[in-house]
Amino acid sequence: MIAALEKYTGNYLIAGKFQATGCFNLGNQTIAGGFGVTISQSGSTMSMIWHFPAGTRTYSDGYAQSGHMGTLGGNYICSSGEVGEMVFVELTNHPGVMTGRLVGQSSNLGCNYTGYFAGIDPNKSPQ
Numbered sequence: 001m002i003a004a005l006e007k008y009t010g011n012y013l014i015a016g017k018f019q020a021t022g023c024f025n026l027g028n029q030t031i032a033g034g035f036g037v038t039i040s041q042s043g044s045t046m047s048m049i050w051h052f053p054a055g056t057r058t059y060s061d062g063y064a065q066s067g068h069m070g071t072l073g074g075n076y077i078c079s080s081g082e083v084g085e086m087v088f089v090e091l092t093n094h095p096g097v098m099t100g101r102l103v104g105q106s107s108n109l110g111c112n113y114t115g116y117f118a119g120i121d122p123n124k125s126p127q
Contacts, residue, residue, distance in 0.1 A: 089103070
């Protein structure tokens with residue numbers, strides 16, 4: 001029997017910490033704080049829109065799951081024009097709560113990203 005995929009669709013309030021290293025123009029940066037994330041999921045297709053103070057970053061591609069941990073990997077595009085690849089790993093989803101880690105690289109800025117995050121969807125009831 002194949003287990004059903006976790007359902008992530010929702011609007012999350014995220015707290016996270018992200019490190020950018022090796023950027024061509026920006027130098028090394030640590031970004032920590034609260035962000036909004038909108039997730040749309042239909043089966044194994046997922047899209048995440050992260051709302052940062054400087055603009056949005058959209059990730060979309062195929063979602064895969066092993067046990068209760070998921071992975072989303074693929075290309076991203078920012079409202080600032082930045083593009084690259086990002087992989088979200090160890091994604092977990094309990095009713096209204098999401099956690100995970102990320103690793104990626106900007107194609108046009110040279111940044112290497114790592115980070116972790118946790119968040120809640122205040123519109124979902126805990127079970």
